[in-house]
Amino acid sequence: MSQTYSAPVLFVPDLVVLPGMVVPIPLDDAAQATVDAARSSESGKLLVAPRLDDRYPTYGVIASIVQVGRMPGAGIAAVVKGEKRAHIGTGTPGNGAGLWVEVTEVDDPEITDEVKALAGEYKKLVLAMLQRREAWQIIDAVNKMTEPSDLADTSGYSSWLTDVQKRQLLETPDVGERLTLLIDWTGEHIAETEVSDKIADDVRNGMERQQKEFLLRQQLAAIRKELGDDEPEGADDYRARVEAADLPEKVREAALREVGKLERASDQSPETSWIRTWLDTVLDLPWSERTVDSTDIKGAREILDADHHGLDDVKDRIVEYLAVRARRADRGLQVVGGRGSGAVMVLAGPPGVGKTSLGESVARALGRKFVRVALGGVRDEAEIRGHRRTYVGALPGRIVRAIGEAGSMNPVVLLDEIDKVGSDYRGDPAAALLEVLDPAQNHTFRDHYLDLDLDLSDVLFLATANVIENIPSALLDRMELVTIDGYTEDDKVAIARDFLLPRQADRAALTADEVTVTEDALREIAADYTREPGVRQFERLLAKLLRKAATNLESGKATAPIVIDEADLKEYLGRPRFTPESEERTAVPGVATGLAVTGMGGDVLFIEANSVDGDAGLKLTGQLGDVMKESAQIALSYVRAHAEQLGVDPAVLDKAIHVHVPAGAVPKDGPSAGVTMVTALVSMATGRKVRADVGMTGEVTLNGRVLPIGGVKQKLLAAQRNGLKTVFIPQRNEPDLDDVPAEVLDALEVRPMVDVADIIASALESSEQQAISAA
Structure with missing residues (x-):
């Protein structure tokens, strides 16, 4: 039978206690008063009821207090055990500060x-x-x-x-x-x-061969399947993105076809990820973005002059390009992206002359975006044309990626180290570049990954190379050659003063008031501490010099201002690494000074000849190529045939002749050492030394004619660096002297020659001169 009595009530938020439950209840002041009132009552029980926001509870649970104590969080709690469901009646007076109510226990009905x-x-x-x-x-x-x-x-x-x-x-x-x-x-x-x-x-079944990204896609697919929602939303709505994008019509049609495939394909299919990647690539390309070219011819020239010293040929070519575009724009002839509007130039020259940085200056002068594409060591044709989409991990080629990186369809793209491109079983990248660089074809360049026509005709392509001979002839035919042969000593000093020294001083946290390097010191570094056509090593030495100066200032060994003169270089940089050696090397008969061109620019080449008793013959050493070996054979045949004219005893030439080109670890080839070999053989045979201040270059024939060669400017720069005074060149190379800086021609006596006999007559010391030098 139901019982009715009074009990203190404990209202509990966020918790519902049912009969039979044992739960801890945190106690605040009001709850503590209720627990105290219950414990002091005769029954020792209380009513636990949920605290409701909208109404007064009608039912609660009669509970007994099991234990009162502190919780781990330092709060006080009471552990109560629910015993019986009870109906809450009206309030009644009771002991303590707690709220007392009249409760009626609810008996369980009969179990049916x-x-x-x-x-x-x-x-x-x-x-x-x-x-x-x-x-x-x-x-x-x-x-x-x-x-x-x-x-x-x-x-x-x-x-x-x-x-x-x-x-x-x-x-x-x-x-x-x-x-x-x-x-x-x-x-x-x-x-x-x-x-x-x-x-x-479902997700676990597909996890064995998939990574985290696939796991997330599987979960999303399973949830969509249960919800009956197979349509992607938000950023994944490629159809809306394609329709909103400013794409060429044919590109839009191809993109919408791929969107249709994506909508029909299951999310479980691997093809969906390929299609999404392709669509993302297409949508990220700047199909309609172009920068406006600057037509300020004077301003462009000022930018080029401010960034680089000299290089007038390159600067003139860029200004000419701008002038033509400006005139076409004034007459309404320029068509953006039109056929033939692009230009392809290859900047050829030794390292350190500023080819790559010149590309950045060209972009600034034009007001275009600049992107560099490194081609050194590329051997896979797919690096240029892209991979076909059927391959796993397919990507667009470097040209397409460069356009995307630039963010415009008319950037300046620098193809760096184009002469280092190789080929193997994966194809010939140089052949793929033919379509890229041919103005008659590149308006419809087709990347294998995109499989869409990409208009490259408005892209200004620049290429850099160290050795022109390494560029395939078909590729070189598509490009306009601009050579950068190196700097004179005066150029290097000016570049160091105006560009390199301020840059390295800034990196060393030095100001002009703290450290000053005199012009004589700069000239000494250029002459005796470096032997290069460019200024890369020059800049390294300046960096070393300024680092030591900064160290001296910080350690207290020196006080500002520090003035570094020619006499101080030994302390900062050590002894000079290069000194003129022509006089030492040609101090004996049989040694002649030639001039050559290498991948590092022009250089001098000493050719030695000697003879010993034995069977007549010619021995060649020094890692010579086939062409150079033939030049030695021709030189010996010429000297034997003209021995009487040259004052040579034929008996000397019937011995074993040995011709050696020092620096034997370096491969050498080319016909331009022919006249030098003839001179060395005649010097050996006559016992007359070759003048120490003379250098020469030219191909020789069997009848002694001097034929033209290449690299005249680089060879004359090398002759000046090595302290030569007179240089013999083929007469047919005389027009090449127009490209040689005036200060080089002033420092050298350049003598065009037709017959090698004339070179021998001028290059060998006379008997009187030899006697004087011996004395």
């Missing part, structure tokens, strides 16, 4: 067969849930329950029920109704769990 059946069904659902979670201890406890009311009230521990649902169970005295609610809610939760588990199983 229907209630037992509901309890059995609910027990099966609960056990199924617990078995999925492998909660075996709880399963044993549930199996032992026989009372339907107790079984229903265990739902207070269920994590899948909300507080609202638990309050509804608390306010439902009838056991059958409670079980019915629990069966519905638990069945729904099991169905949701099965769906989640199915999704998890």
Whole structure:
């Protein structure tokens, strides 16, 4: 029979206590007063009820206080055990400061067969849930329950029920109704769990050969499948992106075809990722973006002059290009992207002369974007044309990537080290560059990955190379050759003063007031510490010099200002690495000074000849190529045939002749050493030394004619660097002297020659001169 009595009430937020539950409840001041009131009462019990925001609770649970103590977080809590469901009546007076109410215990109704059946069904659902979670201890406890009311009230521990649902169970005295609610809610939760588990199983089945990205895609696909939503949204809506993009008509049609394939394909198909990547690449390209070229001819020349010293030929060519474009624009003849509007130049010269940095200056002068494409060591044709989309990991070629990086369709693209391109079984990249650099073809350049026509005709291509001979002739034919042969000593001093020294001083955190390098010191570095056509090593030495100066200032060894003169260089840089050696090398007969061109620019070449007793013949050493070996054979044949004219005793030439070109570790080839070999052989045969201040270059024939050669400017620059005074060149190379700087021609006596006999007569010391030098 129901009992009615008074009890203090404890309102609990965010927690619903059902009969049979044992829970800890944190105590504030009001809750502590309620617990104290209950403990001082005769029954020692209290009423635990949920705190509701919208109404006063009508039901609660009569609970006994198990324990009161401190929680790990230093707060006070009471552990209570729910015993019986009770109806809350009106407030009544009671002991202590807690709120007392009149409560009526709710007795469980009689258990019918229907209630037992509901309890059995609910027990099966609960056990199924617990078995999925492998909660075996709880399963044993549930199996032992026989009372339907107790079984229903265990739902207070269920994590899948909300507080609202638990309050509804608390306010439902009838056991059958409670079980019915629990069966519905638990069945729904099991169905949701099965769906989640199915999704998890689907994902796990595809994880063995996939990485994290594929896992996320599989989860997304499984969720979309359950929701019936197969359409991508937001950023993945490629159709909307293609329609909104400013694409050429043919490109738009191709992109929409791929979008259609993407929409029809399953997300499980690997083809979808290929299509997405292709669409992203197409949409990222600047199909309609172009920068406006500067038409300020004077301003462009000022930019080029400010960035580089000398190089007038290159600067003139760039200004000419700008002038033509400006005139076409004034007359309405310029068509953006039109055929033939591009220009292809190759800047050829030794390292360190400023080829790459010149490309950046050209872009600034034109007002265009600049992109550098490094071609050194490229051996795969796909690096230029792109990979076909059927290959795993396919990418567009370097040209397409450069256009995307620039963000415009008319950038300046520098093809760096084009002479270092190789070829192997993967194809010939140089052949692929033919279409890129041919103005008659590059308006429809087709990358294998894009498989779309890309207009490159408005791109300004610049290429750099060290050795022109290494560029395939068909590729060189598509380019305009502009040579940068190197700098004179005066050029190097000016470059160091105006460009290199300020840059290195800034890197060393030095100002002009702290360190000054005199012009005599700069000239000494250029003459005796470096021997190069460019200024790369020169800049390294300046950096070393300024670092040591900064160290001296920081350590207190020196005080500002520091003035570094020619006499101070030994302290900062050590002894000079290069000194004139022509006089030493030609101090004996049989040694002549030639001039050659290497990948590092012009250089002097000493050729030695000697003879020993033995069978007549010619021995060659020094890693000579076939052409150079033939030059030696021709030289010996010429000297033997003209021995009397040259004053040579034929008997000397019947011995074993040995011709050697020092620096034997360096391969050498070319016909331009022919006249030098003839001179060395005659010097050896006559015993007359070759003048130390004389250098020569030229191909020789069997009858002594001097034929033209290449690289005259670089060879004369090398002659000046090495302290020579007179240089013999072929007469047919005389027009090449127009390209040689005036200060070089002033420092050298350049003598064009037709016959090698005239060179020998001028190059060999006379008997009187030799006697004087010996004395």
